[in-house]
Amino acid sequence: MTVPDPIVVRQVLSELRDVNKERRRTAVMKLGMLGGEEAVRTLIRVVGNRHEDLIVRGRAALMLGKLGDPRAVEPLIDALDAPGYQTPIHAAEALGKLGDPRAIEPLIHIINTHNDKMSDAAQKALLNLGYSFQEPQPGALEEQLTS
Numbered sequence: 001m002t003v004p005d006p007i008v009v010r011q012v013l014s015e016l017r018d019v020n021k022e023r024r025r026t027a028v029m030k031l032g033m034l035g036g037e038e039a040v041r042t043l044i045r046v047v048g049n050r051h052e053d054l055i056v057r058g059r060a061a062l063m064l065g066k067l068g069d070p071r072a073v074e075p076l077i078d079a080l081d082a083p084g085y086q087t088p089i090h091a092a093e094a095l096g097k098l099g100d101p102r103a104i105e106p107l108i109h110i111i112n113t114h115n116d117k118m119s120d121a122a123q124k125a126l127l128n129l130g131y132s133f134q135e136p137q138p139g140a141l142e143e144q145l146t147s
Contacts, residue, residue: 004034013042021053028056032063040069047087048075058086065094073100080106088114089121096125104131 015027031039046060064072079091095103110122
């Protein structure tokens with residue numbers, strides 16, 4: 001990964017602090033495209049900010065999946081319970097891209113408790129994680145995780 005220009009990163013970070021939510025929505029996407037350490041840390045903060053615009057949070061989750069940093073797994077798992085639908089759906093998609101088995105149980109929980117869009121996103125993420133859907137057997141999840 002190339003290191004983004006620090007001047008550009010500072011400019012985008014200032015846009016992320018703008019009162020205009022459209023500018024923040026765009027800034028999150030720019031950060032994801034720039035990548036780098038500062039982008040990952042900032043996007044993790046944004047996805048967990050319960051006071052932020054829901055679309056900004058959703059886009060942050062989307063970009064964390066694109067960047068592929070494993071530090072995003074826990075914040076994305078937490079974002080599965082965010083209000084609205086965009087943040088949880090993008091969080092599920094991102095978890096599928098990150099490939100970390102810690103996401104399996106929370107995604108299974110989503111399938112069993114949420115609406116169709118959210119359930120579909122969780123199922124796709126689980127398939128990306130290599131999870132196979134079979135008739136549930138007692139202890140099946142533990143068996144799949146250890147094999």
